[in-house]
Amino acid sequence: MKKYIIQNNPFIVPTTDGKTIKEHFGFATDGNSEISIAHMTAPAGWSEPFQTPEFDEFTFIIKGKKQFIIENETVVIEAGQSIKIERNTRVQYSNPFTEPCEYIAICTPAFSIEKVHREDD
Template sequence: MKKYFIQSAPFVVPTTDGKLIEEHHGLTTQNRDVSIAHMVAPPGWSEPFQTPEFDEYTYIIKGKKQFIIEGETIVLEAGQSIKIEKNTRIQYSNPFEEPCEYLAICLPAFSMDSVHREE
């Protein structure tokens, strides 16, 4: 039995907001410990505020991404990364003119039940 798994066909999460989400590892691969996703947020994209039950690490590959973290606005650019601790109120968006490509790593794995989005 091999002690590794090469992901060559990530799960593409269906979205209605134009955002590309390719989950390479996470609940879709039966991994509850961590999720790793490649994402592209189109210009003008945003999500509602949320208070996740997981730590989230984001690494920006191209473009810029805006974070509102407990009332503080932060903009990351390509080559920068951030760790946001669990149980932190946050909103993610791309109010800029170019798409934002990034990697997101969640510990434990992302799930809709543990993200607690405000509607």
């Protein structure tokens, strides 16, 4: 038995906001609850509601820029930069810029809609 997995067919998470999410490992792909790894593209003008997740989230920007409002502080990171946001931190993710933002997101434990705690718009 091989002690590795090559992911050639990530789960495409259905969205209604124009963001593409390709989960390579995690709940949706393989039922893994320890970690989720997703390749995402947020279109220009995209945003999500504030949330207070029960997981640490690591984000690495491949192209473009992404804005984070972390407990009332606005932080912008761009290609080549990364950020870790600790669990139980109120945060809002957005791309208010004119170009799409491509990035990798890693959550520990794995992302689940039950653990994200999004606020109503």
